[in-house]
Amino acid sequence: MADDVWILGIHMTKFGKYPDLDTVDLAAEATMAALADGGVTMKDIGVLAAGSLMSAGLGMGQQVQKQIGQTGIPVYNVANACATGATALRTAIMAIKAGECDMGLAVGVEKLAGAGLLGGGGTPKGEKKIFEPHGRYGAVTSVDGRIGTETMPGVFAQVGMEYLHDNDYGKAPFELFARISEKNHSHSTLNPLAAYQKKMTLEQIMGDVMIAYPNTRPMCSANCDGAAAAVLVSGERLKTLSAEQRRRAVKVAASVLSTDPWEPACQILPDVNTLTRNAARQAYETAGVSPEDLDLVELHDCFATAELVHYDNLMLCEPGGAVDFFESGATWRDGSMPVNVSGGLESKGHPIAATGIANVWEICHHLRGEAGDRQIPDAKVGLAHVIGLGSACGIHVLERSAA
Amino acid sequence: MEGDVAGQVPLVDYLVLGEDPHLVANECTSCGARFFDRRNACAACSATDFRKAPVATEGELRAYTIVSFAAPGVPVPFVAGVIDCDGTSVRGNVINIDPDADHVKLGMKVRLATYVLGVDDEGTEAVGFGFEPQE
Numbered sequence: 396m397a398d399d400v401w402i403l404g405i406h407m408t409k410f411g412k413y414p415d416l417d418t419v420d421l422a423a424e425a426t427m428a429a430l431a432d433g434g435v436t437m438k439d440i441g442v443l444a445a446g447s448l449m450s451a452g453l454g455m456g457q458q459v460q461k462q463i464g465q466t467g468i469p470v471y472n473v474a475n476a477c478a479t480g481a482t483a484l485r486t487a488i489m490a491i492k493a494g495e496c497d498m499g500l501a502v503g504v505e506k507l508a509g510a511g512l513l514g515g516g517g518t519p520k521g522e523k524k525i526f527e528p529h530g531r532y533g534a535v536t537s538v539d540g541r542i543g544t545e546t547m548p549g550v551f552a553q554v555g556m557e558y559l560h561d562n563d564y565g566k567a568p569f570e571l572f573a574r575i576s577e578k579n580h581s582h583s584t585l586n587p588l589a590a591y592q593k594k595m596t597l598e599q600i601m602g603d604v605m606i607a608y609p610n611t612r613p614m615c616s617a618n619c620d621g622a623a624a625a626v627l628v629s630g631e632r633l634k635t636l637s638a639e640q641r642r643r644a645v646k647v648a649a650s651v652l653s654t655d656p657w658e659p660a661c662q663i664l665p666d667v668n669t670l671t672r673n674a675a676r677q678a679y680e681t682a683g684v685s686p687e688d689l690d691l692v693e694l695h696d697c698f699a700t701a702e703l704v705h706y707d708n709l710m711l712c713e714p715g716g717a718v719d720f721f722e723s724g725a726t727w728r729d730g731s732m733p734v735n736v737s738g739g740l741e742s743k744g745h746p747i748a749a750t751g752i753a754n755v756w757e758i759c760h761h762l763r764g765e766a767g768d769r770q771i772p773d774a775k776v777g778l779a780h781v782i783g784l785g786s787a788c789g790i791h792v793l794e795r796s797a798a
Numbered sequence: 799m800e801g802d803v804a805g806q807v808p809l810v811d812y813l814v815l816g817e818d819p820h821l822v823a824n825e826c827t828s829c830g831a832r833f834f835d836r837r838n839a840c841a842a843c844s845a846t847d848f849r850k851a852p853v854a855t856e857g858e859l860r861a862y863t864i865v866s867f868a869a870p871g872v873p874v875p876f877v878a879g880v881i882d883c884d885g886t887s888v889r890g891n892v893i894n895i896d897p898d899a900d901h902v903k904l905g906m907k908v909r910l911a912t913y914v915l916g917v918d919d920e921g922t923e924a925v926g927f928g929f930e931p932q933e
Contacts, residue, residue: 533811540872552863608864660887
């Protein structure tokens with residue numbers, strides 16, 4: 396059994412639009428680059444975990460092998476909503492921890508450019524309209540729009556609004572959430588791999604197309620294409636590698652996956668809070684770090700309304716204190732706890748299955764001191780968080796190599 | 799069954815029509831957890847016995863969004879929310895209100911209201927529900 400697992404090589408493609416490449420091309424590009432980054436080849440790899448949520452039935456892992464090297468190793472094709480990438484990463488980590496192999500690969504890819512609104516559906520068109528009960532709720536017609544909303548911008552809008560309700564926030568919610576988006580769009584200007592690198596003023600954000608109050612379009616994660624991949628290695632095997640490989644390796648200090656435990660309201664509005672808190676608690680304990688030790692955090696800002704609640708869920712602030720924490724400026728890149736210096740999902744983009752590895756790539760980039768203009772100085776420890784509705788939460792705590 | 803009204807069907811099977819329209823939940827007899835769909839065992843305690851329990855028709859708006867952009871066929875704007883009905887969380891639209899942030903407020907008191915949402919080709923009316931301001 397391996398005591399510790401490290402990231403040896405990691406890569407994300409630029410996120411954006413790739414009309415001429417398919418998911419296999421993008422996954423192969425990210426994987427080849429991650430192998431090159433780690434100084435190894437497919438011959439070194441003992442396990443492959445792959446995710447591509449929108450084409451989960453197609454066996455992305457095997458397709459990547461056919462594209463870059465069929466060595467007969469076990470493949471795990473995983474799907475866990477927006478936590479798919481983190482789940483792939485953790486699957487490879489678990490195989491190494493279990494001692495089944497000493498090097499593994501994880502890849503996540505998605506093509507979402509132009510996908511539009513995710514979640515929700517209208518009334519199906521039938522020949523003759525007869526009200527007959529269907530499904531688990533005996534609904535006689537579509538309930539989306541009649542009993543709440545099933546669209547993601549609307550669901551996560553309520554998540555943020557619920558936080559304000561529970562913490563007696565008395566001011567107008569719209570500007571507060573728009574200012575979170577302003578931060579992330581500002582951060583994105585320093586990230587050449589972001590799908591959008593455009594600074595936006597508060598007025599531009601608030602004046603843009605309203606999707607689901609208080610989320611306007613730039614406050615929603617950007618649908619785009621992209622892939623990310625990582626090579627994982629056991630600590631024992633790492634010792635046999637070159638000094639340069641050891642210096643650039645990043646330690647996986649904690650890898651946690653959680654689902655939501657029963658809460659009375661979780662069937663009504665997804666509870667993205669309890670499972671994140673549980674995962675965070677476990678991650679800090681495993682890594683032996685506290686939130687104050689973190690130099691940067693990449694958290695799942697699928698919507699501006701979601702970022703706020705995760706300040707609290709990840710215990711970056713006092714319980715109930717997320718608004719004050721944000722308003723203190725702490726989460727800007729020059730603040731005490733930089734959050735989403737990549738630009739976050741709102742501007743970097745959110746190619747679903749790639750996101751949970753791309754977030755880790757961002758942290759690794761800073762821990763290796765390779766983040767260029769957006770480098771957080773002397774970063775030693777970082778945390779990457781994703782959440783997929785259903786729900787699944789993945790958290791990875793990463794530490795700079797001492798070598 | 800209780801609440802059957804000639805010529806009308808409820809939008810969902812947990813809406814009971816009749817003189818006193820209300821929602822009904824499947825309640826775990828062991829721990830009291832409530833579900834609006836069927837469960838094989840309780841998600842909270844894993845017990846397997848459930849009973850029908852009426853849900854309070856008045857409540858407080860805990861969270862909302864005003865949806866301006868939805869799937870084709872879904873009329874916008876509408877107000878979607880989470881209503882705390884005396885301890886039971888309910889998903890529903892806030893209706894009979896101007897759908898803007900000047901009128902919809904977190905914490906506002908609301909009550910269940912029903913409305914005819916359509917008629918099918920055999921003349922049967924479907925009745926939906928929402929929550930309207932108490933004042």
